[in-house]
Every structure is written in C-alpha cells, then in structure tokens.
Amino acid sequence: MSTKFKVVASAIALAAATVFASQAMAQDKKVTLGLAVANLQADFFNQIKQSVEAEGKRRGIEVVTVDAKGDAATQVNQIQDLITRNISALIYIPAGATAASVPIKAAKAAGIPVVAVDRNPPDAPADTFIATDSVSAARTLGDYVCKVTGGKGNIGIVQGQLGTTPEMDRDKGFSEAVAQCPGLKVVAKQASNMWMQDEGFSIAQDMLQRNPQLDVFFGRADALAMGAAHAVKVANPDHKVIVVGFDGDVAGLKAVRDGILEATMTQQTQLMGRMAVQSALDLVAGKTVPKEQLQQAQLTTKDNAAPFIEKHP
Amino acid sequence: MSKTAQATTSPVVNPVEPSGPGLSVRGISKEFFGVAVLHDIDLDVRPGEVVALLGENGAGKSTLSSIIAGLIQPTRGSMRWQGKAYAPQSPSDALEAGIGLIHQELRLLPDLSIAENVFVGRLPMRNGRVDRHLMNRLAARQLARLGLDIPPTQRLRTLQVAAQQQVEIAKALTLNSKLLILDEPTAALGGAETDRLFSQITKLRAEGYSFIYISHRLEEIARIADRIAVLRDGALVSAHDTAQLPEKQLVEEMVGRSVDRIFPEIAPPQEREVLTVRNVTSPTGAFRDVSFSVHAGEIVGIAGIVGAGRTELVRAITGADPLASGAVLLDGVPLRLRGPRDAIDAGMVMVPENRKQQGLIVQHSLADNMAFGNFDLMQSGSWVLPGRVRAFTAQAIRRMGIKGTPGQKIASLSGGNQQKVVIAKWVSRNPKVFILDEPTRGIDVGARAAIYTVIAELARTGMAVVVVSSDLEEVLGLSHRVLVLSRGQQRGLLDRRDASHVAVMELATS
Amino acid sequence: MNARLEGMRNTAPPSARRRVAWPASLGGATGPLIGLVLLGVGFSLASPYFLSLRNALNVLDQVTVLGIVSIGMTAVIVVGGIDLSVGSVLAFSMMVMGWLNQDYDVPLVLCIVAAIVVGGVCGAVSGLLVTRARLPAFIATLAVMSVARGMANILTDGQQIVGYPDWFTRLSTVRHFGFLSLTVALVVVLVIIAGAYMTFRAGGRNLYAIGGSSEVARLAGIPVRTVTLLVYTGCGVLCGVAAVALASRLDSSQPSAGLGYELDAIAAVVIGGASLNGGVGGIAGTVVGVLIIGTLHNGLNLVGVSPFVQQIIIGVVVAGAVTFDTLGRRNR
Structure with missing residues (x-):
C-alpha cells in the first residue's frame, strides 16, 4: 500500500469524523421537539400536526413527527425511539381509547418534559395538558339545538368510539343541555368504531329506517355528522332534519357553509398547536406552565363558517 | 395442403431439402x-x-x-x-x-366448460359479450370431429383424463395447428x-x-x-x-448400452400367506366384493383398463381411502384401517400412483423426502439430527443405486430416480407387504429395468408384493399371478402360465 | 422448466450437486440476514442515535409482541395455512385477562393463565374450522378474527382497562443484568424452543411435509388433520402469551390492540424466506424478518422521516426483500 494512498485515506477519515462530530454537536445544542400523533388519517390531528410543524419552522426548531395510526403499542415504540433520539420535549397526542401512561412515565424517566394534547392519562398526567373544554363545548351545542328546534324534537346520536375521553365528555355536555330543554328527547344512540364518515352514513340510515320521526342528528365528530347528513339526503324525509357535528375540521366547516350541517363546534387546532410548541419551549427553559390549558370551542354556523375555512383558528 | 397427402404414401429418404413444406x-x-x-x-x-x-x-x-x-x-x-x-x-x-404442443400434464382450467377451455384467450365476441352460442357450436363441431360425444357446456373437471386430453387436441385444432x-x-x-x-x-x-x-x-x-x-x-x-x-x-x-432382458428373474413364492383381502367393497362403488391373497415372496399384478377400480382398491387396502365392507388381514390378523398410519405401522406400504403429487414433495430435498414418515427410524433419543438424516439417506441412495445426493431437490432428479426414492423410503421400514401403483409411469426404459430388478428383489427378500399397472407387458413380466378387474368387479385371478396378453385383455374388457 | 432441470441433471458439475442438505429453517435465512445487516449499516450512517446498545435493546423491546406472534404464524404458514386472526385473538386474550382481574378480582397470575387458554381456544376453533369444516384457512381465520374482535369489545363495552400492579409492568420494563427484560428473555426462550422443535424434532419436520403436500404427508402416515389443528391451537396460545407481554408493556388492556398485527406477522415470516404455498420457512428466518421490520420502524423514526414517507419506504422494503429472496431461490 502506497504512502500516498494512506495519506488520502486518513484525510478522508479525518474529514468524515469532523463532519460527524460537528453534526452531533449541532444536534446536541439545537432544540428538537418530538411530536407523537395518534392518527394522521383524522383531520383534527393532522391540523394540529401542521400547526406544530409550521410553528416549529417559524421558530427554527426541528420537529420530528411520528404517527401511531391509532395503535397504542405502536405509539409506545415510537416514543421510545424519540427518546433515544434525544428530543428536548415531547408533544404527545395519545392513541387508543384512553391515553396510555407508559410514554409519559418513560419520558419523565429520561428527564424529558411532556405536553399532552387532546387526551391526558389520569394516572400519570403530563406536565401540561392542552385540550378543548369538550364538556362545555358540547353543552353550548346542545343549547343551540334547543334554540333552533324551538325546544322540541327527537334526537339521534351517532357516537364516536365508546370509552374514549372525547366521546364521554361530549356525551356529558350535550346530555346536560338536553336535560334543560324538556321538549328534546334522545331516542336513538349508536356507537361507531373509527369515527369515520361511512360508519356515520350506515348508522344514521339504519336509525332513520327504524325511527323515521327523527328531527336532529348529532354526529360526535364532523365526519360522522356528514355521513348522517348524507343518509338524511338519501332517505328524503317529509320533514326537516337538522344535523350538527363537532370538531370544525375543514370538510366539516365547508359542510356548514353549504348548509349540509346546521352547526359544528370548531376546535382551535392551530391555536392548540402553537400553544403546544410554546409550552414545550417554556418547559425546556424551566419556566412553570399551568397543569391544564383548556380552550373554548367556537359554535360555528353558516354565518361565521367562512373566515374559519380561510384561516383555521 | 392438399398436395402433401401423397407424401405419406412414399417415405422420402432423410434428409430432405431444408426448404421443404x-x-x-x-x-x-x-x-x-x-x-x-x-x-x-x-x-x-x-x-x-x-x-x-x-x-x-x-x-x-x-x-x-x-x-x-x-x-x-x-x-x-x-x-x-x-x-x-x-x-x-x-x-x-x-x-x-x-404449431401446437400438448403437454404431458394437461394445461386446462378444470372449473370452466369444455367450450371455454377450447376457446380460452380468444372467446368469440358479439356486441361486447361472449357469444356462447357460437362458441358452443364451434366446440361441439370439433368434438364431433374427434369422435367425442360430450356436450361442450360440461365442466372440464367432470371429464376423465383421456377426454380432457382430447379437449386439448380439439383446442389445438381450432387454433389451426398443422x-x-x-x-x-x-x-x-x-x-x-x-x-x-x-x-x-x-x-x-x-x-x-x-x-x-x-x-x-x-x-x-x-x-x-x-x-x-x-x-x-x-x-x-x-x-x-x-x-x-x-x-x-x-x-x-x-x-447407449446393450439391454439383454427387461424383466428380471422372478423367484418362486413361499407357502406363507401374508396379505389376505376378503370381500372388500368401496363406499363409492369403485370396486365391489374383491378377494385375493398374496404370499410371502409373491408378486401379484393387478390389471384392468382405466376406471376398473385398481388404484381405488389398493388405496383402500392401505388405509388411504375408507372401505365400506370387507376385511384386510396381515399374517392372519385383521387390520383396523383408520388411515395410512395404521397400514404402515402394521407393515404394509404403498408407492402411490402419482409420484409428484402423492409420493414426493418435489421442492424438498431427497433427504427430507426420505425422512417424512420415517423419523422413528432415524431419531437419536427423540431428536432428528440433520447428520443422521443425511447418513440414513446416503445409505438408501447407495443401496438403491439412486443418482443423486441427500441435499438435492427431488425436482432435479429423473423420474426413475424419483421413483427409487419413494421405494427406498418404504424399504427402510422393512415392510411385510409392498404395494406399487404404476411403478414405471413416465419412466424411461433403461430406468424401468432397474425398477423391475428392485421389485423382484423385494419379493426375493420375502415381502408380499402387489403391482398395479396399465402396462400389460409389465404386469405379465413381473407377476406370479394376475388379478384382473373390470368396472370394479373381480374378473379373474390368473396364474403366470395362463396369463397371456389375450387372456387378460378378454377379462379386462368384459 | 422440467426439461431444463432434467437436462441439467446429466451435465451439472459435481460441485453443484454436493450442496449439503441443511434444514430449511436455517438455510433460507441468509438472504434476509444480509438485508438486515445492510439496513443496520445504512441507519448507522444516517442517524448518530442508531448504533448503540441502548437502541438495540429498544428494538428488541419493540419487537417482543410481533416476535411471539410471528413464531406461531411461521408454523401456520409452513403447514400451508394462514392465520388472519392473530391480532384480534391477542386483543381478546388481553381483555379477558384485564376483565377477570379488574371486575372479578381474580389473582393476576390466574388471569395470565386464562389469557393464554383463551388464545389457545380461539386457535383451536380456527383449526377445527380448517380441518373439520374444511374451510379455507383464509376464510376460517377471517371469521375468527371478526368474532374475537367483537368479544374483546363486549367484555368491557369497548373500554380499556388500566392499572396493573407494578410487578407486572416491570416484567417488560426492568432490564435485568442491564440488558434483558423478562419479556425479551421470554421471546428468546420461545424462539429457541420453536426453532429446535421445527428443525430437530419429528413433529416439527412433519410440518414441512404437510405444507409441501398434505396428500404426500397423509400417505406417509402423518396425521395431517391432528397436526394442523395443533398448529393453529399453538398459534392461538402464542397470541395469548403475546397479549400478556403487550399488556405489561402498555400497562393496560385495550380492545383495539393488535389491529393489523396479522399483516406485520405475515410480512415478517415471508421476509424470513417462507413461502405462502407452505413447506418452506423457518424460525431463524422469521426472527430476521421480525428484526428487519422492527429495525425499519425504529431507524426511520430516529432519522426523523415523515410518517407518510415511512409507509412508502416500508412497503418498498417488504416488496424488495421478498423479490430478492425469490429471485435468489430461482437461480439456486
């Protein structure tokens, strides 16, 4: 082997080592946020993801996103990987019926602060919890239904996945409002498995078949509500049936604007995304952040849907 | 093509000019x-x-x-x-x-009709739909030309192999193959x-x-x-x-060498009766009331035309298919046959009719195939060690003169060597009764002689041997006695000296 | 094809013929193993976090459940079957365990046994549908998949069960001797047992005969139906074991757990060199397949690849790995 070759080889090795070392150092100093999303197929989560990534970009922070596709076990694996990757803080949108506490315990053990969004494990709460005040929002929606129906009518509810926090909270708030409105009666309730539009369609269709006198459908998410609205359109009943949804995702807002849905509760996804980033940075910097940061959802009807479509709150 | 008809009458000396028709x-x-x-x-x-x-x-x-x-x-x-x-x-x-090729293993679609098989890939269309009427008529014409009286709408699966083959020929003819x-x-x-x-x-x-x-x-x-x-x-x-x-x-x-005699010397059988079959009847009616016995060292041939129930008979005797009535005795003891294992454990083995589908797993190695069903013979403790399996196989390869190595895939062996593997696998168990169904089907002449020698050798060592074959020469050349079946019925049990070509065919077609 | 092989027989050089017969369960794994090594090298270059003992242990942690399920799936695929119900059976077993423990105060150890038994029963049902009712394995296990998922939801009306004792979650989290959690140790033991059984025991070798040709196996005296039934039952039992491991890892029981695991398990087994036609495959190959899937997920997360791009890469790698293996096999 010639000397010349040896010199060249060592030069390359040295250069490579320098590059790797500097890269590693750069990554050590830079703030990296891990974002574990429950399921990117759901527009609501996707909105939050986009907001977090946009905010991260604006501030020059690296955001590493993983998608659990709705499976809690996958999410535990992914968060383990994020921790290995030395993230500075974790933004955690739990997957599964109720939030798993394992990821939070793991992150805490590694000294990584956690911001929970949408759901929060009761037995091991995150450092801060950002969510919509679903109970109060569902109550607002129930009051609105009472108002537009003149306080009278039969309600069919297309529920989300049973046992999940949003389903339970929305049930609680809406039931409270209906109880205050003696002419309104919930006559049918059925659960979906995946919060999906096609489920909403078939569930509502069957409800109408069994009970043609329904006046109101409440889809626990916009996708479910839009499925129900389509079922109403297909059944073409002899009286007016109004459909309300929840979440205020883009498709839902457009449906409200076009009069397909009567109303929805718009959750402030963009705001929550920005807040999540802000809270994560505050926690990294050692500042105190409130344990719970509940946001109001905005009642959205035909009158105020347009600006939300333009720019999501 | 009309002018070519004369060519058949006067054979021309080879080679003809390359530009011939x-x-x-x-x-x-x-x-x-x-x-x-x-x-x-x-x-x-x-x-x-x-x-x-x-x-x-x-x-x-x-x-x-x-x-x-x-x-x-x-x-x-x-x-x-x-x-x-x-x-x-x-x-x-x-x-x-x-130019059309008709494969040995037919390439047809068993769940389509005859006509669809004939026209597959070029179904006649009218108005964007398959013109079934025309298709069936054209197919029926071809079938008639071949002297076949079957409706073209019949499902191919329901046909005998011979008829399926003629469907292949009909298909080639409609393709204008010359x-x-x-x-x-x-x-x-x-x-x-x-x-x-x-x-x-x-x-x-x-x-x-x-x-x-x-x-x-x-x-x-x-x-x-x-x-x-x-x-x-x-x-x-x-x-x-x-x-x-x-x-x-x-x-x-x-x-590439001189072959003096295809059939080996067959030694005379012993007195002892090993296998006794009494009045066996198949639940499907494939054979009825068949009785015969085989002595130690004896070879009994079973002859008959396709559909006579030969294969069904030997499958039932060896427990592969159920029996409706009758008894199978080994050394005078009645067998309780719930499955092949019972026959194998009692000392009765069968080399099945279809080597590649019933006898061997062609994508597996020679050693693996030797081992399946024989693990009890090659275990050390209760472990099957690859070394033992290979040694066991190598020994069988030597004994049977198989051209192959233990690790070689069965698919890469010739038909004769494949058949020897099946035989070797069962010989290892040293059985009392050895049944071979079509032992030389698809095997070339040189290798056939070797299989015959093996069969004669099995009998010489005192096994009771049964050979089922469509090849009458083979049955006559190997057997001490010949059992003739026709349409599921036993037509006769001929002694070697009475069993001529003519005598057997007369019974088989009765 | 036949002619080609016949032709080669006469003239092949002796060295080509002398390939030693080594059990399929080891011989088939070399191709995938190379793939795994390449994957490891690639990720080591792409991410500074990948190549460390801690991360290697993470990958092992992450593949425990898939590993256990894939062992059963290997046996099922080797006998020429398929089991689509593994994910649902896992969820059902998991829910039975949690439900007995929480609603009826049954001691957790007994609940664990119950989970495994429930898995075995589900597997036996699949096995009976295949061997007695003669349903195609695809349909039989599809039916069991649906039923088991439904039962998993019925037990608690779709609610998850949280709150196992600390000792139970420690099974999967505490790394003994600094590296081995009990669940990972369990996988290692199961792999060794299953691998040895399928390679060196008559019962295990019989699986290859059945998968190669069930008629040949039957005529060779192998009790095909009984063995097939036992294989499905065993696969169910392993789903029950996997359920316990997953519950420990998640510290909860969820009726939606295991969604889509059947596809991951099938992919792992096939990447490991098994054929969906049966008769080919092995535990060693499956282990490599499981590690490839685990490493892929882990590595892509560490590199920080976007979730949507991850799906594409995983699909391409699965197709590539199997193509590579099939082509290699054909040329052999």
Missing part, C-alpha cells in the same frame, strides 16, 4: 447457464407424418419440443416451417404459425382410450396434419409412427425412416 430443424443447440442440454439437432417433419421422438428422461426430448413450440429459444441453430424461416419467441408465435407435438399422450390412458387416440391421429394424418410423438412405449411407436428419431444425452443418436425396428435395437440406442 414441413418443419425442418437444423443444428439446434441449447445451453442453460452454460450447461449444454442439446447438441446440434437436425430433425425433419413432413406434412402428414408422425415422427416419434424417443429417448430417456433427460435426453432432451422435452427441451427440443419446447424450442419448437416457442416456450424456450435455442442458443444456436435455425428452423424452417412451411418454407419460411421460423424462430418463435413465445408459444403464441408458434400457435400463430400453426403440427401437433404430443408429449407422452398415453401416460394416463388405458388400452381402449389409446386406441381411440391413435385412430384420431391416423385420421388427422390423412388430412395432412403432422405430429411429433414423444413416448417411452415402444410398442405404441411401432403402431403409430412413420419414422423414429432417437435422442440420448442431448444429441441425436439415430434417425430411422421406418418405425418397424426391433425393440431391443431401439432400447439399446436410447440407453
């Missing part, structure tokens, strides 16, 4: 991964002529016919067909030119069906169709072929302008 193959060679499997083959097939292609398995017959039918392309050499250069790149090229390559067409046929096939070939030949006929059965070739080409180890050994040659000469050309 038939098929002429010149200097075809083929290599696979640098290994030559065909060397410089010349062959001529003139219109209205049946040319027999003879050779052991591995001699290159299938490779050559695959090249002619466009399945594979030659490494060197050229072909002319109907006066034009012919170099098919695919089977459809060949079909378009009028040259048909028949690869072992009679392997699964009985005597009567073979006769019908031959009369069809004779008829089509008179109409100017040509055939390349591949077979191991020399007596058939003498009956049907005009000329014979013999291949050995990928080379053309000889080309004869007549099919009327002594069998012995042909066999010697195929195997």
Whole structure:
C-alpha cells in the first residue's frame, strides 16, 4: 500500500469524523421537539400536526413527527425511539381509547418534559395538558339545538368510539343541555368504531329506517355528522332534519357553509398547536406552565363558517 | 395442403431439402447457464407424418419440443416451417404459425366448460359479450370431429383424463395447428382410450396434419409412427425412416448400452400367506366384493383398463381411502384401517400412483423426502439430527443405486430416480407387504429395468408384493399371478402360465 | 422448466450437486440476514442515535409482541395455512385477562393463565374450522378474527382497562443484568424452543411435509388433520402469551390492540424466506424478518422521516426483500 494512498485515506477519515462530530454537536445544542400523533388519517390531528410543524419552522426548531395510526403499542415504540433520539420535549397526542401512561412515565424517566394534547392519562398526567373544554363545548351545542328546534324534537346520536375521553365528555355536555330543554328527547344512540364518515352514513340510515320521526342528528365528530347528513339526503324525509357535528375540521366547516350541517363546534387546532410548541419551549427553559390549558370551542354556523375555512383558528 | 397427402404414401429418404413444406430443424443447440442440454439437432417433419421422438428422461426430448413450440429459444441453430424461416419467441408465435404442443400434464382450467377451455384467450365476441352460442357450436363441431360425444357446456373437471386430453387436441385444432407435438399422450390412458387416440391421429394424418410423438412405449411407436428419431444425452443418436425396428435395437440406442432382458428373474413364492383381502367393497362403488391373497415372496399384478377400480382398491387396502365392507388381514390378523398410519405401522406400504403429487414433495430435498414418515427410524433419543438424516439417506441412495445426493431437490432428479426414492423410503421400514401403483409411469426404459430388478428383489427378500399397472407387458413380466378387474368387479385371478396378453385383455374388457 | 432441470441433471458439475442438505429453517435465512445487516449499516450512517446498545435493546423491546406472534404464524404458514386472526385473538386474550382481574378480582397470575387458554381456544376453533369444516384457512381465520374482535369489545363495552400492579409492568420494563427484560428473555426462550422443535424434532419436520403436500404427508402416515389443528391451537396460545407481554408493556388492556398485527406477522415470516404455498420457512428466518421490520420502524423514526414517507419506504422494503429472496431461490 502506497504512502500516498494512506495519506488520502486518513484525510478522508479525518474529514468524515469532523463532519460527524460537528453534526452531533449541532444536534446536541439545537432544540428538537418530538411530536407523537395518534392518527394522521383524522383531520383534527393532522391540523394540529401542521400547526406544530409550521410553528416549529417559524421558530427554527426541528420537529420530528411520528404517527401511531391509532395503535397504542405502536405509539409506545415510537416514543421510545424519540427518546433515544434525544428530543428536548415531547408533544404527545395519545392513541387508543384512553391515553396510555407508559410514554409519559418513560419520558419523565429520561428527564424529558411532556405536553399532552387532546387526551391526558389520569394516572400519570403530563406536565401540561392542552385540550378543548369538550364538556362545555358540547353543552353550548346542545343549547343551540334547543334554540333552533324551538325546544322540541327527537334526537339521534351517532357516537364516536365508546370509552374514549372525547366521546364521554361530549356525551356529558350535550346530555346536560338536553336535560334543560324538556321538549328534546334522545331516542336513538349508536356507537361507531373509527369515527369515520361511512360508519356515520350506515348508522344514521339504519336509525332513520327504524325511527323515521327523527328531527336532529348529532354526529360526535364532523365526519360522522356528514355521513348522517348524507343518509338524511338519501332517505328524503317529509320533514326537516337538522344535523350538527363537532370538531370544525375543514370538510366539516365547508359542510356548514353549504348548509349540509346546521352547526359544528370548531376546535382551535392551530391555536392548540402553537400553544403546544410554546409550552414545550417554556418547559425546556424551566419556566412553570399551568397543569391544564383548556380552550373554548367556537359554535360555528353558516354565518361565521367562512373566515374559519380561510384561516383555521 | 392438399398436395402433401401423397407424401405419406412414399417415405422420402432423410434428409430432405431444408426448404421443404414441413418443419425442418437444423443444428439446434441449447445451453442453460452454460450447461449444454442439446447438441446440434437436425430433425425433419413432413406434412402428414408422425415422427416419434424417443429417448430417456433427460435426453432432451422435452427441451427440443419446447424450442419448437416457442416456450424456450435455442442458443444456436435455425428452423424452417412451411418454407419460411421460423424462430418463435413465445408459444403464441408458434400457435400463430400453426404449431401446437400438448403437454404431458394437461394445461386446462378444470372449473370452466369444455367450450371455454377450447376457446380460452380468444372467446368469440358479439356486441361486447361472449357469444356462447357460437362458441358452443364451434366446440361441439370439433368434438364431433374427434369422435367425442360430450356436450361442450360440461365442466372440464367432470371429464376423465383421456377426454380432457382430447379437449386439448380439439383446442389445438381450432387454433389451426398443422403440427401437433404430443408429449407422452398415453401416460394416463388405458388400452381402449389409446386406441381411440391413435385412430384420431391416423385420421388427422390423412388430412395432412403432422405430429411429433414423444413416448417411452415402444410398442405404441411401432403402431403409430412413420419414422423414429432417437435422442440420448442431448444429441441425436439415430434417425430411422421406418418405425418397424426391433425393440431391443431401439432400447439399446436410447440407453447407449446393450439391454439383454427387461424383466428380471422372478423367484418362486413361499407357502406363507401374508396379505389376505376378503370381500372388500368401496363406499363409492369403485370396486365391489374383491378377494385375493398374496404370499410371502409373491408378486401379484393387478390389471384392468382405466376406471376398473385398481388404484381405488389398493388405496383402500392401505388405509388411504375408507372401505365400506370387507376385511384386510396381515399374517392372519385383521387390520383396523383408520388411515395410512395404521397400514404402515402394521407393515404394509404403498408407492402411490402419482409420484409428484402423492409420493414426493418435489421442492424438498431427497433427504427430507426420505425422512417424512420415517423419523422413528432415524431419531437419536427423540431428536432428528440433520447428520443422521443425511447418513440414513446416503445409505438408501447407495443401496438403491439412486443418482443423486441427500441435499438435492427431488425436482432435479429423473423420474426413475424419483421413483427409487419413494421405494427406498418404504424399504427402510422393512415392510411385510409392498404395494406399487404404476411403478414405471413416465419412466424411461433403461430406468424401468432397474425398477423391475428392485421389485423382484423385494419379493426375493420375502415381502408380499402387489403391482398395479396399465402396462400389460409389465404386469405379465413381473407377476406370479394376475388379478384382473373390470368396472370394479373381480374378473379373474390368473396364474403366470395362463396369463397371456389375450387372456387378460378378454377379462379386462368384459 | 422440467426439461431444463432434467437436462441439467446429466451435465451439472459435481460441485453443484454436493450442496449439503441443511434444514430449511436455517438455510433460507441468509438472504434476509444480509438485508438486515445492510439496513443496520445504512441507519448507522444516517442517524448518530442508531448504533448503540441502548437502541438495540429498544428494538428488541419493540419487537417482543410481533416476535411471539410471528413464531406461531411461521408454523401456520409452513403447514400451508394462514392465520388472519392473530391480532384480534391477542386483543381478546388481553381483555379477558384485564376483565377477570379488574371486575372479578381474580389473582393476576390466574388471569395470565386464562389469557393464554383463551388464545389457545380461539386457535383451536380456527383449526377445527380448517380441518373439520374444511374451510379455507383464509376464510376460517377471517371469521375468527371478526368474532374475537367483537368479544374483546363486549367484555368491557369497548373500554380499556388500566392499572396493573407494578410487578407486572416491570416484567417488560426492568432490564435485568442491564440488558434483558423478562419479556425479551421470554421471546428468546420461545424462539429457541420453536426453532429446535421445527428443525430437530419429528413433529416439527412433519410440518414441512404437510405444507409441501398434505396428500404426500397423509400417505406417509402423518396425521395431517391432528397436526394442523395443533398448529393453529399453538398459534392461538402464542397470541395469548403475546397479549400478556403487550399488556405489561402498555400497562393496560385495550380492545383495539393488535389491529393489523396479522399483516406485520405475515410480512415478517415471508421476509424470513417462507413461502405462502407452505413447506418452506423457518424460525431463524422469521426472527430476521421480525428484526428487519422492527429495525425499519425504529431507524426511520430516529432519522426523523415523515410518517407518510415511512409507509412508502416500508412497503418498498417488504416488496424488495421478498423479490430478492425469490429471485435468489430461482437461480439456486
């Protein structure tokens, strides 16, 4: 082997080592946020993801996103990987019926602060919890239904996945409002498995078949509500049936604007995304952040849907 | 094609000029991964002529016919067909030119109708829909031409193998094939069906169709072929302008050495009765009330035409299929047959009819195949160690003279060696009764003699042997006694000296 | 094809013929193993976090459940079957365990046994449908998949069960001797047992005969139906074991757990060199397949690849790995 070759080889090795070392150092100093999303197929989560990534970009922070596709076990694996990757803080949108506490315990053990969004494990709460005040929002929606129906009518509810926090909270708030409105009666309730539009369609269709006198459908998410609205359109009943949804995702807002849905509760996804980033940075910097940061959802009807479509709150 | 009819009457001396109207193959060679499997083959097939292609398995017959039918392309050499250069790149090229190959293992769709099978890939259409009416009519016409009286709407699965084969021929005829390559067409046929096939070939030949006929059965070739080409180890050994040659000469050309006698000496049987079959009847009616016995050292042949119930009988005796009534006794003890395991444990084994589907797992190694069913013989403690399996197999390979290694895949062995593996597997168990169903089907002549020697040897060591075969020569040449079945009924149990060709056929067709 | 092989027989050089017969369960794994090594090298270059003992242990943690399920799936695929119900059976077993423990105060150890038994019963049902009712394995296990998922939801009306004792979650989290959690140790033990059984025991070798050709196996005296039934039952039992491991890892029981695991398990087995036609495959190959899937997920997360792009890469790698293996096999 010639000397010349040896010199060249060592030069390359040295250069490579320098590059790797500097890269590693750069990554050590830079703030990296891990974002574990429950399921990117759901527009609501996707909105939050986009907001977090946009905010991260604006501030020059690296955001590493993983998608659990709705499976809690996958999410535990992914968060383990994020921790290995030395993230500075974790933004955690739990997957599964109720939030798993394992990821939070793991992150805490590694000294990584956690911001929970949408759901929060009761037995091991995150450092801060950002969510919509679903109970109060569902109550607002129930009051609105009472108002537009003149306080009278039969309600069919297309529920989300049973046992999940949003389903339970929305049930609680809406039931409270209906109880205050003696002419309104919930006559049918059925659960979906995946919060999906096609489920909403078939569930509502069957409800109408069994009970043609329904006046109101409440889809626990916009996708479910839009499925129900389509079922109403297909059944073409002899009286007016109004459909309300929840979440205020883009498709839902457009449906409200076009009069397909009567109303929805718009959750402030963009705001929550920005807040999540802000809270994560505050926690990294050692500042105190409130344990719970509940946001109001905005009642959205035909009158105020347009600006939300333009720019999501 | 009308002018070619005269060619059949006066055989022309080989070789003809390459631009003749038939098929002429010149200097075809083929290599696979640098290994030559065909060397410089010349062959001529003139219109209205049946040319027999003879050779052991591995001699290159299938490779050559695959090249002619466009399945594979030659490494060197050229072909002319109907006066034009012919170099098919695919089977459809060949079909378009009028050359069709009918495989030994039929390539049909069992769940479609006969007509759909005949027209698959080119169903007649009208107004964007399949014109079933026209399709069935055209198919019926072809079937009638072949002397087949079956409705074209019948599902293919319901047909006998022989009839399925004729559907393949009908399909080739509707494709306007002028040259048909028949690869072992009679392997699964009985005597009567073979006769019908031959009369069809004779008829089509008179109409100017040509055939390349591949077979191991020399007596058939003498009956049907005009000329014979013999291949050995990928080379053309000889080309004869007549099919009327002594069998012995042909066999010697195929195997490349002199073959004095195909059938070995059969030793006289012992007195002791080993297998007793009493009044057995099949639940499906495939055979009724059959009784026979086999002595130690005796070979009993079972003869009959296709559908006589021979295979069904031996399968039921060995526990592969249920029996409706009757008894099977081994050394005087009645067997309780719930499955093959019961027969095997009692000391009765069977080499099944279809080697590749029932006898061997072709994608597995020789050692694995030897081991399946024999683990109890090769365990150390209760562990099956690869070394032991290999040693066990190597021993069997030596004993049976199998050309192969323990690690070799069964698919890469010749038919004769495959059959020896099946036999070796059961010989290892040292059974009392050895049943072989079609032991030499699809096996070339040289290897057949070796199988016969093995069978004779089994009897000599005192086993009771049963041989089922469609090949009457084989049954007569090997057996001490011959059981003849016809339509599920026992027609006779002939002694070796009474069992002539004629006597057996009379009973079998009664 | 036949002609080709026959032709080669006469003239093949002796060295080509002398390939030693080594059990399929080891011989088939070399191709995938190379793939795994390449994957490891690639990720080591792409991410500074990948190549460390801690991360290697993470990958092992992450593949425990898939590993256990894939062992059963290997046996099922080797006998020429398929089991689509593994994910649902896992969820059902998991829910039975949690439900007995929480609603009826049954001691957790007994609940674990119950989970495994429930898995075995589900597997036996699949096995009976295949061997007695003669349903195609695809349909039989599809039916069981649906039923088991439904039962998993019925037990608690779709609610998850949280709150196992600390000792139970420690099974999967505490790394003994600094590296081996009990669940990972369990996988290692199961792999060794299953691998040895399928390679060196008559019962295990019989699986290859059945998958190669069930008629050949039957005529060779192998009790095909009984063995097939036992294989499905065993696969169910392993789903029950996997359920316990997953519950420990998640510290909860969820009726939606295991969604889509059947596809991951099938992919792992096939990447490991098994054929869906049966008769080919082995535990060693499956282990490599499981590690390839685990490493892929882990590595892509560490590199920080976007979730949507991850799906594409995983699909391409699965197709590539199997193509590579099939082509290699054909040329052999």
